[in-house]
Amino acid sequence: MLYIGIILFPLLWVLNSSFxxxxxxxxxxxxxxxxxSFSNYWNAWTGAHVSHYFTNSLVISVISAMVTLLLGSATAYALTRMEFPRLSKFLKRILMLALLVPAGSLLVPLYMLLRSMYLYNTPLALILPYITMGLPLTVFIFSAFLxxxxxxxxxAGIMxxxxxxxxxxxxxxxxxxxSLVMVFMLNFLSNWNEFMMANLFLAxxxxxxxxxxxxxxxxxxxxNYGSLCAxxxxxxxxxxxxxxxLQKRIIESIKS
Known part of the structure; x- marks a missing residue:
């Protein structure tokens, strides 16, 4: 209970201050x-153009999470259910290596790559890296469930x-x-909260x-602290x- 209180206290304080x-x-x-009073929310939504940035984040995060889920689930199925002895081992090692690479070390090469592909300052400058960085964890989690x-x-289905x-x-x-719901949530949260690449690739x-x-x-x-909290x-x-x-699905995935 103490841990929950420590976690929720800042959020509750911001919520209280927003009114x-x-x-x-x-x-x-x-x-x-x-x-x-909801004036702070209206001021932030319209005056600070939160509505525009909110829509950008939502579209980029949802598209990235959905494509990551589709590609990751298909890849995990192929690696666990189909017989590609050498190729499967090679892909698993590549994915494991991708998990060990710090995201910060990829910023400069990604920046240069996106510039050369004319994707800099476009939504794809975030969507493609988000998908790529979310695939390894998605594949390993889904493979464990498979x-x-x-x-x-x-x-029986083949019959x-x-x-x-x-x-x-x-x-x-x-x-x-x-498990798909849990993986989608993890990828969505990661994309929604990401700052470094969004700050560098979208000027x-x-x-x-x-x-x-x-x-x-x-x-x-x-x-205006009230509007800032809003x-x-x-x-x-x-x-x-x-x-x-989605909490019911998330709890089911944890139990299983």
């Missing part, structure tokens, strides 16, 4: 607001005339849905994501909502 005026926050930062599925289920793709989409995916303001824009909100909101809450709300919607 208070600037004067209330300075005079009594620990008190409850005198009256609930190994727990008896091969008799697939043999019914299912192809490889039919087995994947009609047998494997429904069984492993909790144009119209393509900036919410984490990068949060740095500039302090000046844009003119020392902008922070906008970055938290999608993650909380997604967890509450």
């Amino acid at each position: 208070k005026t600037n004067k209330e926050i300075i005079a009594s930062p620990w008190s409850l607001p005198e009256q609930l 190994k727990s599925i008896p091969s008799e289920l697939e043999e 019914d005339g299912l192809s490889i793709y039919g087995l994947l989409w009609r047998v494997i995916i429904p069984i492993t849905l909790p 144009k303001e119209k393509f900036r994501t919410l984490p990068v824009s949060m740095v500039a909100f302090y000046d844009q909101l003119n020392m 902008a922070i809450m906008f970055s938290v709300i999608p993650v909380v909502l997604m967890y509450f919607i």
